[in-house]
Amino acid sequence: MPNQLQITDIHIENTDADTATVATDRPVGEKDLATLGVAETFLAASKFEGKIGQTALLPDESSVVLAVGTGSKEISIPDLRASAAHLWRASSHLESLTSFLPLVASSHLGAEVALQAVIEGLLLASYRFDELKGSPEEESKLRQITLIAPDGVDGEGALAKAHAVASGISLARDLVNKPGGSLTAIDLADAAASAASDIEVEIWDRERLTKERCGGILGVNAGSTEEPRLVRMTWRPEGESKGTIYFVGKGITFDTGGLNLKPFEGMKEMKIDMGGAAAVIGAMSAMAAHAPDVTVVGICCCTDNQPSPTATKPGDVLKIRNGKTVEVLNTDAEGRLVLADGLSIAEEESPDLVIDLATLTGACLVALGSQYAGLMGNNDQAIRTVESAASQAGERVWHLPLPSEYRKQLDSQVADLRNIGSGRFGGTLVAGLFLQEFIGDTPWVHLDIAGPVTTEEVEAEFPRGATGFGVRTLLEVVNNW
Ligand code: BES
Ligand code: ZN
Ligand code: ZN
Numbered sequence: 001m002p003n004q005l006q007i008t009d010i011h012i013e014n015t016d017a018d019t020a021t022v023a024t025d026r027p028v029g030e031k032d033l034a035t036l037g038v039a040e041t042f043l044a045a046s047k048f049e050g051k052i053g054q055t056a057l058l059p060d061e062s063s064v065v066l067a068v069g070t071g072s073k074e075i076s077i078p079d080l081r082a083s084a085a086h087l088w089r090a091s092s093h094l095e096s097l098t099s100f101l102p103l104v105a106s107s108h109l110g111a112e113v114a115l116q117a118v119i120e121g122l123l124l125a126s127y128r129f130d131e132l133k134g135s136p137e138e139e140s141k142l143r144q145i146t147l148i149a150p151d152g153v154d155g156e157g158a159l160a161k162a163h164a165v166a167s168g169i170s171l172a173r174d175l176v177n178k179p180g181g182s183l184t185a186i187d188l189a190d191a192a193a194s195a196a197s198d199i200e201v202e203i204w205d206r207e208r209l210t211k212e213r214c215g216g217i218l219g220v221n222a223g224s225t226e227e228p229r230l231v232r233m234t235w236r237p238e239g240e241s242k243g244t245i246y247f248v249g250k251g252i253t254f255d256t257g258g259l260n261l262k263p264f265e266g267m268k269e270m271k272i273d274m275g276g277a278a279a280v281i282g283a284m285s286a287m288a289a290h291a292p293d294v295t296v297v298g299i300c301c302c303t304d305n306q307p308s309p310t311a312t313k314p315g316d317v318l319k320i321r322n323g324k325t326v327e328v329l330n331t332d333a334e335g336r337l338v339l340a341d342g343l344s345i346a347e348e349e350s351p352d353l354v355i356d357l358a359t360l361t362g363a364c365l366v367a368l369g370s371q372y373a374g375l376m377g378n379n380d381q382a383i384r385t386v387e388s389a390a391s392q393a394g395e396r397v398w399h400l401p402l403p404s405e406y407r408k409q410l411d412s413q414v415a416d417l418r419n420i421g422s423g424r425f426g427g428t429l430v431a432g433l434f435l436q437e438f439i440g441d442t443p444w445v446h447l448d449i450a451g452p453v454t455t456e457e458v459e460a461e462f463p464r465g466a467t468g469f470g471v472r473t474l475l476e477v478v479n480n481w
Contacts (some may be wrong), residue, residue, distance in 0.1 A: 078394025084121025225310025
């Protein structure tokens with residue numbers, strides 16, 4: 001468990017608990033406000049209507065009661081996680097808490113699922129990234145949490161799964177939050193190697209990448225003083241494998257734009273440009289806890305993108321692993337070059353599904369805003385699989401087209417392809433069309449996560465900064481397989 005998760009002690013009790021701790025919560029839907037036993041004027045004054053995200057402190061004889069809004073409908077898993085996160089924030093000044101929150105959803109979601117969602121919401125809300133602060137932020141006092149679950153629930157099982165998921169998401173957040181100067185491609189590969197138990201990890205250095213003809217990664221790395229890395233992580237089920245899924249992540253540890261240098265406004269956030277790789281590493285780290293009976297391979301294409309006399313120059317032609325040549329007309333469109341190698345590797349093994357994740361285009365932010373990932377793909381069933389996994393995960397994605405009409409924008413006079421479109425618009429779709437050239441007919445889905453990789457506002461279980469977006473969707477895909 002990364003130390004950024006502050007909660008150290010969660011107990012599950014299967015019986016009616018002794019509630020003589022400092023606080024107890026009382027989940028209240030919008031309809032059962034009257035049963036709270038408090039004056040309406042008090043509720044109005046504290047603006048408590050039982051909505052998700054609302055909490056109110058109520059006095060009790062020897063302790064405090066926290067009313068937690070659970071909404072007007074049967075609560076969903078993402079909303080339950082959000083409620084637990086709000087509960088955590090509202091009780092940070094208390095030392096211990098007994099929560100009945102898992103019970104509200106147990107009957108319709110299943111007790112273990114509800115319990116897991118509550119634990120995840122609490123853990124993820126407690127995440128913080130303050131290792132670079134001279135004086136750390138004030139810590140929450142809440143250390144001990146007792147969760148009440150129905151009899152017969154496997155509390156330890158729910159706790160273990162929730163810990164694995166929350167740790168995977170926290171790891172992805174940590175990697176994205178780390179500044180570009182403190183996280184090189186080598187560091188990212190090392191983080192992958194030490195993240196996962198029961199996972200095979202193979203790392204390709206520059207020499208090996210050359211031998212393996214990974215001209216995209218090498219071309220982007222050409223201006224850097226740091227070595228590139230390709231990480232390959234494999235989960236193999238114990239019994240017979242029911243298929244093979246590949247995850248491919250963009251791991252640009254810092255994107256200056258290269259010789260097509262970004263202006264300051266565009267460059268200052270670019271430590272986040274390895275968010276795709278972080279999601280892959282986070283998901284792979286939680287694989288053993290889910291032990292899916294499918295083979296899962298995670299590939300991360302890691303380097304920084306730097307200007308220098310040795311850097312790839314506009315007009316240079318790179319040869320990607322699958323033999324296609326690319327005229328680099330803009331060195332800032334580097335993500336697609338490294339992914340081209342990663343997707344080529346995935347395609348060689350004819351897997352059942354390939355999902356790539358990348359902070360690929362600023363245009364995706366323009367199109368969908370910061371909360372939605374763009375989803376594109378070459379296979380309707382694969383698209384539906386990822387869409388429904390994302391919906392279960394509570395991660396927002398929006399299906400965009402890969403219009404063959406725009407493909408000619410990528411035609412080059414000197415090479416098989418150019419790395420940017422000749423037109424001004426539809427940059428996200430053109431980037432998707434570029435990637436499609438390297439995956440053939442293998443069922444494939446591309447997630448452009450440039451927006452949701454970070455959040456500027458605290459929202460439910462997401463503190464400011466990296467969100468860990470993608471980890472949960474990848475795990476749902478594997479769990480549903
Ligand atoms: N890493 C950026 C995309 C990005 C922008 C991610 C903003 C997150 C927030 C990517 O490498 C890039 O620079 N893309 C260019 C492509 C263009 C040169 C065709 C872009 O979006 O401007
Ligand atoms: Zn770029
Ligand atoms: Zn980039």
